[in-house]
Amino acid sequence: MENYLKLSVIGKGAYGTVYKVKCRTTGKEFALKHHKDKVQDTTVRELSVLTALKGHLHVVYMHDCFVSDGRVAMLLSYVPYTLSGVIHNGHGLNMCHESGQVKQLIPLSFVAHFSRQVAHALSYMHALNMVHRDLTPFNVLLTEDLTVKLADMGLSRQASEWMSPNLVTEAYRAPELFDQCERYCLEYTCAIDMWSLGVTIADAMEGKVVFYNRVDQHQETIPTYEIIVKTLGPKPFVYSNCILGS
Numbered sequence: 001m002e003n004y005l006k007l008s009v010i011g012k013g014a015y016g017t018v019y020k021v022k023c024r025t026t027g028k029e030f031a032l033k034h035h036k037d038k039v040q041d042t043t044v045r046e047l048s049v050l051t052a053l054k055g056h057l058h059v060v061y062m063h064d065c066f067v068s069d070g071r072v073a074m075l076l077s078y079v080p081y082t083l084s085g086v087i088h089n090g091h092g093l094n095m096c097h098e099s100g101q102v103k104q105l106i107p108l109s110f111v112a113h114f115s116r117q118v119a120h121a122l123s124y125m126h127a128l129n130m131v132h133r134d135l136t137p138f139n140v141l142l143t144e145d146l147t148v149k150l151a152d153m154g155l156s157r158q159a160s161e162w163m164s165p166n167l168v169t170e171a172y173r174a175p176e177l178f179d180q181c182e183r184y185c186l187e188y189t190c191a192i193d194m195w196s197l198g199v200t201i202a203d204a205m206e207g208k209v210v211f212y213n214r215v216d217q218h219q220e221t222i223p224t225y226e227i228i229v230k231t232l233g234p235k236p237f238v239y240s241n242c243i244l245g246s
């Protein structure tokens with residue numbers, strides 16, 4: 001750790017803090033994800049998934065991994081942008097005026113571009129029987145030349161018959177996960193990642209989070225599952241694993 005100078009905090013997540021750091025010998029910049037807790041199952045899974053996917057063009061590259069203050073630190077390539085910054089906040093986009101409202105222009109070619117690259121990374125993971133379980137526009141990073149680098153494998157794991165329901169940011173969570181959320185372990189497949197990709201594409205087309213938590217006229221929060229059903233119709237969809245096969 002002494003070999004890296006901390007420049008700034010990039011993000012704080014459930015599992016730790018991500019710093020922008022500079023190597024004191026080479027001057028090269030990296031992202032350093034320092035876990036906040038001692039080693040847990042999720043840390044080991046994140047490491048093993050990042051190792052298995054190492055070298056894939058559309059997965060963030062882990063250069064090194066070490067222990068600092070008894071906690072795991074992962075040295076990753078620094079990737080400056082997030083897809084959320086582009087599709088939710090309009091970073092780098094032109095604006096247009098439509099019906100008196102300022103609207104972001106997200107070129108369809110860009111939607112096709114990032115979808116194809118995310119799908120490429122997911123298809124590689126799924127072929128290795130790994131499920132990401134937290135695909136959101138916040139975890140899709142973009143380089144200067146807009147190459148997708150999938151990040152945050154903190155919830156990723158080898159798919160198995162029964163897995164925990166405690167995953168995926170709600171707005172991107174597949175319906176089968178809500179349906180069974182009372183249960184301790186669930187039956188679902190890699191298809192849940194495809195649902196998350198679909199919602200990410202919908203966000204990009206709309207320029208906003210489509211399944212965000214809203215409040216009704218009585219100031220009660222409408223559950224995300226209800227918003228999905230209201231948007232797509234009653235029991236509108238076959239669950240993602242039925243649509244896409246497992």
Ligand SMILES: Nc1ncnc2c1ncn2[C@@H]1O[C@H](COP(=O)(O)OP(=O)(O)OP(=O)(O)O)[C@@H](O)[C@H]1O
Pocket residue numbers: 010011012013014015016017018031033060076077078079080082134138139141151152153154
């Ligand atoms: N390699 C990277 N380069 C630049 N920024 C990064 C990199 N990795 C992560 N980040 C930023 O740091 C944030 C948090 O990282 P990450 O999602 O891996 O942490 P986490 O603790 O697992 O978070 P979460 O609670 O969202 O699961 C990301 O949303 C992203 O903006």
